Amino acid sequence: MGRPVFLGKAYINWCEECNVPLIGDSCAVHGKERVFRLDITPPGDLRFAFEKDIEFIRSVFKEHYGVDIGEVLDGKVVLLNKLPSEDDAYEIIVDGYVFGYVKFNPIELRWRAGLKVEGAIALWKRFGKEMKKWIIVDKGAVEPIKKGANLMAVGVLEAEPSIRVNDEVILVSEDGEVFATGIAKKDYEALMRGERGTGVKPKRQKKVNYREGRKATMEDVLRANSIALEDKVVKSREFMRRVANRYSELPVAVAFSGGKDSLAVLGLALEEFGGDFTVFFNNTGIEFPETVEYVEKLRKELEPKGIRFIVADAGDAFWRALYVFSPPGRDYRWCCKVTKLGPITLAIKESYPKGVLMFVGQRKYESIKRFKQPRVWRNEWVPNEIGASPIFHWRAVEVWLYIFSRKLPYNPLYERGFDRIGCFLCPSASLAEFERLKREKPELWEKWFRALEHWRKRFGFPEEWITYGFWRWKRLSKGEKSIARKLGVEIPEERSWEPVKVKIEETEDGYELEFNTVLNKKRLLEVAPILGEVGVEGDVIRAGEVEFFTGTRKARAPDEREAVSAYHLVKRAYECVGCGVCVGKCPEEALSIDERSKKIVVDWDRCVHCRECMEVCPLLKIKNPEEGSQL
Numbered sequence: 001m002g003r004p005v006f007l008g009k010a011y012i013n014w015c016e017e018c019n020v021p022l023i024g025d026s027c028a029v030h031g032k033e034r035v036f037r038l039d040i041t042p043p044g045d046l047r048f049a050f051e052k053d054i055e056f057i058r059s060v061f062k063e064h065y066g067v068d069i070g071e072v073l074d075g076k077v078v079l080l081n082k083l084p085s086e087d088d089a090y091e092i093i094v095d096g097y098v099f100g101y102v103k104f105n106p107i108e109l110r111w112r113a114g115l116k117v118e119g120a121i122a123l124w125k126r127f128g129k130e131m132k133k134w135i136i137v138d139k140g141a142v143e144p145i146k147k148g149a150n151l152m153a154v155g156v157l158e159a160e161p162s163i164r165v166n167d168e169v170i171l172v173s174e175d176g177e178v179f180a181t182g183i184a185k186k187d188y189e190a191l192m193r194g195e196r197g198t199g200v201k202p203k204r205q206k207k208v209n210y211r212e213g214r215k216a217t218m219e220d221v222l223r224a225n226s227i228a229l230e231d232k233v234v235k236s237r238e239f240m241r242r243v244a245n246r247y248s249e250l251p252v253a254v255a256f257s258g259g260k261d262s263l264a265v266l267g268l269a270l271e272e273f274g275g276d277f278t279v280f281f282n283n284t285g286i287e288f289p290e291t292v293e294y295v296e297k298l299r300k301e302l303e304p305k306g307i308r309f310i311v312a313d314a315g316d317a318f319w320r321a322l323y324v325f326s327p328p329g330r331d332y333r334w335c336c337k338v339t340k341l342g343p344i345t346l347a348i349k350e351s352y353p354k355g356v357l358m359f360v361g362q363r364k365y366e367s368i369k370r371f372k373q374p375r376v377w378r379n380e381w382v383p384n385e386i387g388a389s390p391i392f393h394w395r396a397v398e399v400w401l402y403i404f405s406r407k408l409p410y411n412p413l414y415e416r417g418f419d420r421i422g423c424f425l426c427p428s429a430s431l432a433e434f435e436r437l438k439r440e441k442p443e444l445w446e447k448w449f450r451a452l453e454h455w456r457k458r459f460g461f462p463e464e465w466i467t468y469g470f471w472r473w474k475r476l477s478k479g480e481k482s483i484a485r486k487l488g489v490e491i492p493e494e495r496s497w498e499p500v501k502v503k504i505e506e507t508e509d510g511y512e513l514e515f516n517t518v519l520n521k522k523r524l525l526e527v528a529p530i531l532g533e534v535g536v537e538g539d540v541i542r543a544g545e546v547e548f549f550t551g552t553r554k555a556r557a558p559d560e561r562e563a564v565s566a567y568h569l570v571k572r573a574y575e576c577v578g579c580g581v582c583v584g585k586c587p588e589e590a591l592s593i594d595e596r597s598k599k600i601v602v603d604w605d606r607c608v609h610c611r612e613c614m615e616v617c618p619l620l621k622i623k624n625p626e627e628g629s630q631l
Contacts, residue, residue: 010044011037012079012397014096019213020077020221021046021093023398024228038096038209040081045365046093047396048218049078052417057092057113060102064113064168065123066132072099072122075215079397082419086479088432092119095213104432106468107486111432113168118210120170120178133169135159135191135200142173145180145202153199156191163188169200180205222405229401236390237272240359243376243388244273250357250386252277253310256298258291258411259421261361264391264399267408269359275306280347280358284339285314286423288441294411312347314339314579319451320598321577325618326497327455328427332474335423337381337618338579345382345584355384362389365396381616382584416440424448427472434469459497464489500574502567504560511563513555515570521550527573527600529590529607530614531565543569544609565611568620575619576600582613 013022016034026032040046049057054073061069073094081091089103099119104111115123123131137145141155151171163169164187171180182202184191191199222229244252254269256262256279269277279302281295299309321338328335348356362373375392379385391399403410411421417436420429424437425448438445452466464487465471473480475494484491501516524541528534532544541548546566547556555570557563578598583591590606591613593599600613614620 009039010042010081011039012044012046012093014038015224016096016211016213018220018224019095019216020224021079021397022228023225023232023395023401026227027224028227029224036096038093038098040093040098041083041091043365044081045363045396046079046081047419048400049080049092050415050417052415053080054078056111056417057102060111061100061113064133065115066162067123067127067130069099069123071126072119076213077216077218077221086483088419088430095211097209097211104430104435106431106483109431109435109468115168115170115181117178117181117205117208120181121208121210122212124170124172124176124178129160132160132162133167135163135169135171137171137173139174142177142179145171148204149202150198151182151200151202153186153191153197154194156194156199159188159191161188163191171200171202218404222401225401226405229398229405232394232398233268233271233402236268236394239375240268240272240388240390243359243386244357247357247386250355251352253352253356253358254279255358255360256281256295257361257422258287258295259361260396260399260403260410260414261363261391263361263408263410264394264402265359265361265389267402267406268390275302278308278310278351278356280310280312280344282312282340282344283314284335284343284423285316285318286335286339286425288413288421288424288444290413291411291421294409298409310347310351312343314343317342317577317579321579321618322451324499324575324577326495327452327471329474330427330472330477333427334618335427337581338577339423341381342578342580342584346580348382348385349584352384355386357386357388359388359390361391362387363394363396363399364392381581429472431469459492459495461491461495462489465491500567500571502570504563504567506560510556510558511560513557513563513566515553515555515567517574518553519548519550519555519570520573523573523599524548524550524570526594527569527602529602529604529609530572530611531562531569532609534604565614568614568617571619572600572614572617579618581616581618585616586613 013025013035015022015027015030016036017030018027022035025035027035058068058070076094079093081093083089083091083101085103087104087106089101091101092099097118098116099122100113100115102111102113135156136158137151138155138157141151145151157174163184165184167184169182169184170178171182172178180202182200184200185198186195252273254262254266254277256266266279283292303309318335318339321334325334376386376388379387413421417440420433424441424444449466452471456465468483468487470476470480470484470491476491503514505512521539521541528541528543531546535542539550541550545558545562549555555566557566576599578593578600580593582600583593588606588608590603591600594601
């Protein structure tokens with residue numbers, strides 16, 4: 001999903017007595033006396049590890065260090081903290097210290113494990129030389145290393161034979177003290193030969209806070225955090241109440257995606273408003289089947305309580321649009337407009353033409369854009385919608401505490417190791433997430449792979465375009481170009497796909513346009529009023545100041561601006577995928593989607609030629625990658 005937003009220093013409090021994390025500065029059971037602060041890597045958007053996460057972590061560490069770390073983690077509360085990285089990476093927190101981390105390597109396409117000194121102490125204490133990746137260091141080198149020096153190969157007394165260059169290793173003194181971790185710069189043979197140069201580059205760690213705490217359960221966590229959690233709930237409910245009173249003329253709704261954040265908002269709405277609100281679910285057509293089933297089950301539980309469910313269904317819009325736009329990208333988010341903005345705009349316009357107050361599960365920890373966004377806003381893309389986020393300041397760990405405390409039924413995909421619930425082929429997903437998709441939902445990956453393969457062959461790109469996720473950019477980022485260089489593959493810096501093309505030339509009388517396709521009279525008449533008053537003479541359609549010579553590839557315009565508008569009109573006429581964004585935006589309600597062709601049609605009597613629909617069409621105006629990513 002990209003790099004997390006940086007929000008300054010991050011930490012989590014921990015109750016030493018309960019051996020659980022705290023979201024406040026005090027334990028509801030033991031007060032402040034046994035509470036200490038653990039600094040973690042920003043932004044600190046921690047979450048609890050599920051059983052599947054623990055299994056995964058154990059397997060990654062087993063592969064690298066050769067031992068099962070289950071003995072350290074079993075029966076303990078384990079937190080995962082998402083790290084800034086090239087791809088997915090998580091800090092592992094247990095017993096009130098950072099044990100280590102797992103990182104996905106986008107070159108090797110596999111996860112790698114690493115230990116902090118505390119984690120190394122825990123494993124060395126239990127396994128000693130039975131584990132892999134250890135180095136015994138000459139006592140004369142220990143203090144210099146602690147002060148920042150590298151370990152020279154001549155300072156190595158003994159080492160574990162599986163060590164290779166760039167491996168994560170632990171450094172142990174002659175008397176058995178684990179005092180550092182680092183990266184091997186030489187393999188086992190070179191280390192034991194005492195080859196000249198740096199043998200290990202130690203990692204700098206200012207403090208070591210190793211401790212062993214008692215076993216703890218989620219009930220212990222909830223009990224210790226009960227006061228702080230309820231304080232957060234009260235503040236969020238007060239926020240919802242204030243906003244609802246400020247916009248008292250608007251009906252209240254909750255945007256529900258099937259993910260944890262929107263579930264927390266739904267729970268808060270149930271507490272604050274009872275059953276007097278609507279739930280909006282946007283089925284993009286590329287949701288996980290489990291998500292659709294989960295939402296349907298929730299609907300059946302809530303509708304008898306008086307809560308109305310509205311489903312904005314995109315149907316097969318994504319798959320139809322895919323063969324017009326080419327694959328979406330992080331910098332080419334047409335998918336959000338087609339599958340989200342269009343359907344939800346139409347649903348709101350139909351159900352609440354005078355507007356709606358939409359509470360959403362948006363949090364500042366998710367991205368820089370969301371961090372900078374106000375807590376209450378007017379959605380520029382969805383007319384008459386006021387958006388508000390009651391959990392804007394919540395971390396993921398607080399969201400989960402709330403869900404567990406209320407015993408809210410959550411999406412089963414979380415227990416299968418999925419960290420993010422959304423469209424299964426989202427270009428913002430990491431390579432690690434796509435590897436998980438291949439493993440957990442092979443039928444979905446196969447469907448998407450076939451579509452990508454179609455475009456790969458059409459573009460003439462190498463297989464690595466799919467394998468290493470380069471398709472996730474229309475124009476490659478610096479990071480992706482660096483990965484391509486390391487792999488030694490040639491990936492074009494930018495991909496381009498324009499089904500309707502035009503050549504525009506200036507003449508004595510204005511501008512002439514020549515398209516790569518014959519102009520269809522019937523189709524152009526369905527959209528021509530957008531440019532102006534329409535006149536028809538034989539095969540010539542005059543729309544405003546532009547003339548289209550149907551049955552040919554020609555058109556004529558008085559100036560460059562109108563020439564570009566003429567091109568855009570033809571492009572919209574031919575490439576329209578019926579997303580509905582323009583339909584919802586039209587102030588005169590002059591646009592509709594033809595049920596048979598799934599393309600826009602203009603009502604000649606209503607259209608006032610304002611061209612506002614030209615400003616929102618995804619075909620013409622895909623600018624901000626974040627547009628449409630939030631209802």
